[in-house]
Amino acid sequence: MSDSVGGVPEPEGRGSFVRAPRDFYGGLVMVAIALFALWASRDLPGMRGFAFGPGTAPRIFAVVLAALGIAVAATGVLAKGPSIDRFYVRGPFFITLSVVLFAWLVRPLGLVIASFLSIVAAAGATPEARLLETLIWGAVLTAFCVLLFPITLNLPMQLWPNSWDLASILKGLSSIR
Amino acid sequence: MLDLLHNLAVGFGVSLSPMNLFMCLIGALVGTLIGVLPGVGPLATIAMLLPITFGLPPVGALIMLAGIYYGAQYGGSTTSILINIPGESSSVMTALDGHQMAKQGRAGPALAIAAIGSFFAGCVSTVLVAALGAPLTSVALLFGPAEYFSLMVLGLCFAVVLARGSILKALAMVLLGLLLSMVGSDIETGQSRMAFDIPELSDGIGFVVVAMGVFGFAEIMRNLEQGESREVLKTRLTGLMPTWPDLKASASAIGRGTVLGSVLGILPGGGAVIASFAAYTFEKKVARDPSRFGRGAIEGVASPESANNAAAQTSFIPLLTLGIPPNAVMALMVGAMTIHGIVPGPQVMTKQPDLFWGMITSMWLGNLMLVVINLPLVGVWVKLLQVPYRFLFPAILIFCSIGVYSINNAPFDCVITAVFGLVGYWLVKHDFEPAPMLLGFVLGPLMEENLRRAMLIARGDPTTFVTRPISGTLIAIAIVLVAIAVLPTIARKREEVFVEE
Numbered sequence: 001m002s003d004s005v006g007g008v009p010e011p012e013g014r015g016s017f018v019r020a021p022r023d024f025y026g027g028l029v030m031v032a033i034a035l036f037a038l039w040a041s042r043d044l045p046g047m048r049g050f051a052f053g054p055g056t057a058p059r060i061f062a063v064v065l066a067a068l069g070i071a072v073a074a075t076g077v078l079a080k081g082p083s084i085d086r087f088y089v090r091g092p093f094f095i096t097l098s099v100v101l102f103a104w105l106v107r108p109l110g111l112v113i114a115s116f117l118s119i120v121a122a123a124g125a126t127p128e129a130r131l132l133e134t135l136i137w138g139a140v141l142t143a144f145c146v147l148l149f150p151i152t153l154n155l156p157m158q159l160w161p162n163s164w165d166l167a168s169i170l171k172g173l174s175s176i177r
Numbered sequence: 178m179l180d181l182l183h184n185l186a187v188g189f190g191v192s193l194s195p196m197n198l199f200m201c202l203i204g205a206l207v208g209t210l211i212g213v214l215p216g217v218g219p220l221a222t223i224a225m226l227l228p229i230t231f232g233l234p235p236v237g238a239l240i241m242l243a244g245i246y247y248g249a250q251y252g253g254s255t256t257s258i259l260i261n262i263p264g265e266s267s268s269v270m271t272a273l274d275g276h277q278m279a280k281q282g283r284a285g286p287a288l289a290i291a292a293i294g295s296f297f298a299g300c301v302s303t304v305l306v307a308a309l310g311a312p313l314t315s316v317a318l319l320f321g322p323a324e325y326f327s328l329m330v331l332g333l334c335f336a337v338v339l340a341r342g343s344i345l346k347a348l349a350m351v352l353l354g355l356l357l358s359m360v361g362s363d364i365e366t367g368q369s370r371m372a373f374d375i376p377e378l379s380d381g382i383g384f385v386v387v388a389m390g391v392f393g394f395a396e397i398m399r400n401l402e403q404g405e406s407r408e409v410l411k412t413r414l415t416g417l418m419p420t421w422p423d424l425k426a427s428a429s430a431i432g433r434g435t436v437l438g439s440v441l442g443i444l445p446g447g448g449a450v451i452a453s454f455a456a457y458t459f460e461k462k463v464a465r466d467p468s469r470f471g472r473g474a475i476e477g478v479a480s481p482e483s484a485n486n487a488a489a490q491t492s493f494i495p496l497l498t499l500g501i502p503p504n505a506v507m508a509l510m511v512g513a514m515t516i517h518g519i520v521p522g523p524q525v526m527t528k529q530p531d532l533f534w535g536m537i538t539s540m541w542l543g544n545l546m547l548v549v550i551n552l553p554l555v556g557v558w559v560k561l562l563q564v565p566y567r568f569l570f571p572a573i574l575i576f577c578s579i580g581v582y583s584i585n586n587a588p589f590d591c592v593i594t595a596v597f598g599l600v601g602y603w604l605v606k607h608d609f610e611p612a613p614m615l616l617g618f619v620l621g622p623l624m625e626e627n628l629r630r631a632m633l634i635a636r637g638d639p640t641t642f643v644t645r646p647i648s649g650t651l652i653a654i655a656i657v658l659v660a661i662a663v664l665p666t667i668a669r670k671r672e673e674v675f676v677e678e
Binding site for chain 2: 088122
């Protein structure tokens with residue numbers, strides 16, 4: 001361990017008592033999740049005599065998770081560890097956008113349009129993508145998906161919008177269900 | 178013995194039907210196709226391909242999934258050997274000597290021996306699964322809720338101990354999985370728990386949703402960071418078949434790997450990984466000249482490959498007999514079975530013998546297919562490895578989206594998956610391993626149910642888990658296991674602390 005840290009100067013400034021930020025902040029988030037779960041299950045009935053209620057198991061798990069989270073955070077104070085890797089924004093953003101776009105469009109606009117736009121959005125995740133290339137590849141993939149899922153595998157999916165009437169499409173776009 | 182033969186005959190009757198044979202073939206082929214994509218392990222492959230089995234009858238679907246599993250695993254070995262990127266942790270060992278062989282222009286024999294070793298291991302362990310299935314099922318009938326609960330605790334402890342990195346963090350991941358599995362309705366009262374009146378959450382978070390988000394999407398986000406820096410071997414695949422000395426050198430290695438793998442695979446918690454690791458280490462120990470290892474020793478490919486395949490197969494034993502998935506891949510299989518209305522467990526064997534034995538025999542067929550179809554297709558896989566990632570990832574992404582959508586025809590499921598993708602990305606950045614979380618997520622409802630029943634039977638006395646002999650033994654093993662794994666870490670951490678001070 002010590003030789004890998006060796007000559008590289010550690011970036012300072014993030015509260016000097018945190019020595020392994022991945023452990024420290026990771027542990028704290030686990031504690032936060034556990035507290036959130038405790039809050040979310042607050043009105044579930046607990047033990048009735050010796051019978052478990054719906055709220056018993058979630059509370060047990062949440063309390064143990066909180067304890068473990070504290071322990072993990074504690075190791076982050078006691079022992080040295082690597083600093084947190086850089087978070088990239090571009091990849092995760094466009095990947096999420098692509099999936100959400102698909103979810104949003106697939107009902108009102110049908111599989112063809114939703115897939116194509118979703119693929120184009122996904123391409124934004126890498127700077128290596130070229131526009132024309134993306135459009136062609138998007139068309140090819142969309143065709144493949146249409147052939148595979150609704151046709152070959154017989155999954156019930158609508159290919160195109162129910163009607164091209166703008167009002168009904170807009171109504172469909174107003175929710176993601 | 179006669180029983181065994183009869184059962185196998187029933188099984189082959191099912192799995193050799195043209196339809197099921199075709200399913201197995203397609204599964205193995207598609208599994209390999211996806212599995213060779215760098216950074217896509219068997220878990221992601223199965224999660225991604227799960228939707229294509231929805232329209233099939235249950236037996237066909239499970240046979241296809243088994244084919245996908247073996248295909249994906251073999252695909253992982255292929256990438257380890259050719260480009261030194263193990264698709265999953267169980268083929269890490271293969272990369273050590275396999276890639277060296279490839280660099281020396283012997284990629285062909287390395288791939289061939291991996292397939293042959295896997296096939297041999299598959300033959301042996303199929304018989305083992307068939308032979309052990311029945312007796313273990315009767316053991317399962319001795320298990321009450323307390324024993325089931327303790328067994329699952331043991332399984333989770335195994336998974337934690339075998340996970341990479343910090344034990345504490347792996348434990349936290351298990352608990353996070355358990356907690357996530359509580360979302361939805363309570364099994365007994367039907368009361369909604371932590372669902373926040375979101376209708377899509379009222380039935381709980383889908384297993385595929387979690388798996389696909391945390392493994393599929395998060396993996397893509399991570400791969401994109403690295404950019405196009407893959408070192409694709411300009412392989413001259415001269416001579417696919419191993420030479421006679423190769424075969425002679427690997428024969429005993431395959432045998433040893435198979436035995437080790439079969440035994441370790443039955444243990445709950447990541448059997449295949451530890452099996453390949455143990456097999457490689459063992460092979461190096463018994464070798465006359467250990468210095469050849471890491472420089473392209475064919476035994477270093479043969480042994481771990483046989484071991485991980487044997488273990489992959491025998492890890493079906495706890496699933497099929499006890500209904501407890503021993504690792505994350507098996508957990509996905511449970512998800513698949515549940516979607517088809519099959520509850521894994523001892524009753525599968527008695528109530529649906531054709532499904533049980535059909536699946537077991539199809540494992541063997543799956544292995545055979547790998548040898549028959551994959552060796553000639555190695556050239557195609559190499560070509561596939563040269564496809565740039567900017568073409569691959571939108572395809573993976575859209576298949577996942579359509580797949581998740583098609584499970585319930587619920588667009589909102591895609592949104593939840595996307596959220597889990599971001600969660601998975603965050604977890605990886607903080608050195609949390611998602612596999613134990615997935616196992617906890619699958620075992621959660623089962624654990625709660627058995628915990629509740631056991632407590633009710635014992636009239637609220639929690640010592641029941643320790644005082645019942647089988648349950649107590651299982652708990653004791655679990656505690657010892659975690660203690661063995663944790664103590665050295667604590668000692669080391671203490672040392673670090675003292676050095677720092």
